[in-house]
Amino acid sequence: MFDAPRFRYHPDPVGTGSAVRSDEACDVCNRPAGLKYTGPVYGRQPEVLCLRCIADGTAAVSLGLPDGSQAEFTDVGWGVPDDVPKAVLEEISQRTPGFISWQQEHWLYHCADAAAFLGRVGWDDVRRLPDALASLRAELAQLGVDASAADEQVAAMHRDGDLTGYLFRCLHCGTHLAYSDAS
Ligand SMILES: [Zn+2]
Ligand SMILES: [Zn+2]
Structure with a gap:
């Protein structure tokens, strides 16, 4: 394995679909990307961005906006x-x-910490994870979805469907957490 950077909160970005192998040159470091980022960028949009430049913080600075704010790869603005x-x-x-x-x-x-993102999930992935199911139901209840509708929504989740779950795991106690959203 080449110099793949490690991310505490996103341990397998290739597995989750947020990166793909590529030898294209990274816009930020001009080196072959190795692993090219395919997720969102809130900032200037690169053609090619490697995971190394995300890991060491150079991408956040170099893709920042003219007002001096750094680029972000996730909006943590709420919740x-x-x-x-x-x-x-x-x-x-x-x-x-x-x-x-x-x-x-x-x-x-x-x-009191961010959880690790494990990837997209469907009902078959979470049906045996009571902690993830509780988390999905709690999130839907907060949105005003009643219990039976919430159960229907959770059971209809598919990893690659119009209704998808997003699974996380606490780095401290191991509890699974998840939320769902629809297209
Ligand atoms: Zn780079
Ligand atoms: Zn925990």
Whole structure:
């Protein structure tokens, strides 16, 4: 394996579809990308961006906007518990690959930290994960979806469908967390 950077909060960006192997030159470092980022960029849009430049923070600076704000790869603007340190949010937004979701993607948090994003999931992936199911139901309840409609929505999730789940795991206690969204 070549010099693939490691991301605490997104351990397998190739597996989740946020990166693909590519020898194209990265716009930021001009080296062959190795792993080319395919997720969202909130900033100047690169043709090719490698994961190394996300990991070391150079992409956030170099793709920043004229007003001096750094580029972000995830919008962590809402749903963040008060006990999660600002440094964690900066690592998530500026030095961690994001992921594409149907609606605005967001991160999930547990034990005063960000959780690790494991990827898209369907009903078959989460049906035996009671903690993930509880998290999905709680999120839908918060949106005002009643319990039976929530159960129907969760059971209709497909990894590659119009209704998708996004699975996370707490780095401290191992609890699975998830949310769902529809196209
Ligand atoms: Zn690069
Ligand atoms: Zn936890």
